[in-house]
Amino acid sequence: MNTLTDVLLSFFCRDLNKLKEELELYKDETNIWRIDGNILNSAGNLCLHLVGNLNTYIGAVLGHSGYIRNRPEEFSLKNLPRTELIIKIEKTITVVNATLPLITDAQMKGEYPQDIDGAYLTTEYFLVHLATHLGYHLGQVNYHRRLLDQ
Secondary structure, eight states, X not given: OOOHHHHHHHHHHHHHHHHHHHHHHOSSGGGGGOOBTTBOSOHHHHXXXXXXXXXXXXXXXXXXXXXXXXXXXXXXXXXXXXXXXXXXXXXXXXXXXXXXXXXXXXXXXXXXXXXXXXXXXXXXXXXXXXXXXXXXXXXXXXXHHHHHOO
8 A cells, every 4th residue: 555655755756857857858958057038947946946945845854864955046056067966866866765754654644843934734735745846847847948958
């Protein structure tokens, strides 16, 4: 029987691996950082945002990893090599795989240990949110690549 933890691990790993694949599919590596017209976030910045998000809310808050987020830098850093982005994604996969299995059923049903915009959220609710957030931005990266990596 699949638990919610099993399902979430599957989704996080699938989508983080797909994010790596999307970055690898860029024919011109410089296009990872390209913006154009109304496309204001590059695939590189979306990648940094996703890595920062998951390392914060899963790694630091739930796993006590010591990760310290610099959210503004997720959108201001530019032109990191593709290989560096992929290493960051791989490290994030490791953090997710190391942390989620340690979350007990009681913790899943209980309140997420950090305030999220003043709202009461269960850990399971917030983890589902994080998975859908990853999927949302992964779709943006896919479109970014297909539109701007011609």
